[in-house]
Amino acid sequence: MKKFSFIFYFLLFTLIANAQNVNMADVMKENGKIYVVIAVMLTILAGLVLYLVRLDRKISKLEKNK
Amino acid sequence: MRRSWWKILGVLLLVYTFIAGLLIEVPRNPQLQETIRNLFFHVCMWFGMMILFIVSFVRAIMYLRTNKHIHDIASRQYAGVGILFGLLGYLTGAIWMSYTWIDSNKSIFNSFDTIAREPKLIGAAIALLVYAAYLVLRDSIQDMDKRARISAVYNIFAFAMLFPSIWIIPRLLDSLHPGGSEGNPALDPGSASANMRLVFYPAIAGWTLIGVWIATLKIRMKILYEQKLSQ
Numbered sequence: 001m002k003k004f005s006f007i008f009y010f011l012l013f014t015l016i017a018n019a020q021n022v023n024m025a026d027v028m029k030e031n032g033k034i035y036v037v038i039a040v041m042l043t044i045l046a047g048l049v050l051y052l053v054r055l056d057r058k059i060s061k062l063e064k065n066k
Numbered sequence: 067m068r069r070s071w072w073k074i075l076g077v078l079l080l081v082y083t084f085i086a087g088l089l090i091e092v093p094r095n096p097q098l099q100e101t102i103r104n105l106f107f108h109v110c111m112w113f114g115m116m117i118l119f120i121v122s123f124v125r126a127i128m129y130l131r132t133n134k135h136i137h138d139i140a141s142r143q144y145a146g147v148g149i150l151f152g153l154l155g156y157l158t159g160a161i162w163m164s165y166t167w168i169d170s171n172k173s174i175f176n177s178f179d180t181i182a183r184e185p186k187l188i189g190a191a192i193a194l195l196v197y198a199a200y201l202v203l204r205d206s207i208q209d210m211d212k213r214a215r216i217s218a219v220y221n222i223f224a225f226a227m228l229f230p231s232i233w234i235i236p237r238l239l240d241s242l243h244p245g246g247s248e249g250n251p252a253l254d255p256g257s258a259s260a261n262m263r264l265v266f267y268p269a270i271a272g273w274t275l276i277g278v279w280i281a282t283l284k285i286r287m288k289i290l291y292e293q294k295l296s297q
Contacts, residue, residue: 021096022094022095022096022099023099024094024099024100025099025100029089034088034089037088038084038085038088038089041084041088042081042084042085045077045080045081045084049077052073052276052279052280052283055283056073056279056283059283059286059287059290062290063286063290066290066293
């Protein structure tokens with residue numbers, strides 16, 4: 001019985017240790033720098049979408065003019 | 067802008083993807099670490115490509131049934147945007163792979179010999195090349211009706227080639243890429259947590275809607291161009 005509980009705790013411990021040892025960008029989340037990345041990505045997305053909207057409007061105008 | 071609600075929906079879904087995709091809790095996978103978030107971008111490119119190719123295939127069949135020129139134009143443009151998405155999926159996959167698949171005991175260049183044997187990479191390359199040949203074939207025929215008919219038939223063949231090259235053979239073989247012999251590369255419930263699927267499915271819809279938007283713009287431009295020519 002003792003042996004089993006030892007194995008159980010050993011497994012549990014290694015699982016927890018493994019889960020925490022994985023290097024993630026935790027610091028980036030804590031100090032909020034991740035929002036800078038999001039801002040940059042959203043700006044690029046906004047630029048591309050604006051380009052598409054303008055293109056769409058132009059094509060609509062051409063379709064009306066014909 | 068024409069019929070714009072789904073365009074707005076697509077953009078909103080992408081904004082959601084960009085924000086939630088970077089902020090949600092993801093599983094702490096020792097091999098992938100934060101790169102697991104590429105699921106919302108890299109994998110969605112392939113989904114978008116498949117959906118656009120399906121639309122292109124349907125329009126090719128519609129052309130053969132009705133002989134209406136508009137279906138031919140649509141089929142061509144959907145295939146074009148599909149190829150663009152496929153290339154983006156390939157490129158993003160190349161970047162992702164160079165940081166997660168390389169053998170840390172070897173240089174990137176030396177671990178390339180195992181990566182080059184990846185059945186998923188070979189299959190995707192075959193599929194994209196078959197579709198690239200579609201563009202070459204189209205442009206090599208001068209006569210408009212002949213071009214439309216032959217390329218519609220070829221489009222059906224190219225779509226059929228997707229089955230072995232993407233959906234069957236790579237999933238039977240062992241691979242570093244998720245979804246080898248053990249299941250589906252993207253929809254397997256074991257590989258993405260419930261949390262991630264909350265972003266993943268909207269991301270697929272968002273990217274696909276943007277792809278469809280670009281394709282419709284190109285179709286409308288092509289129609290205008292041809293009207294101008296016939297005047």
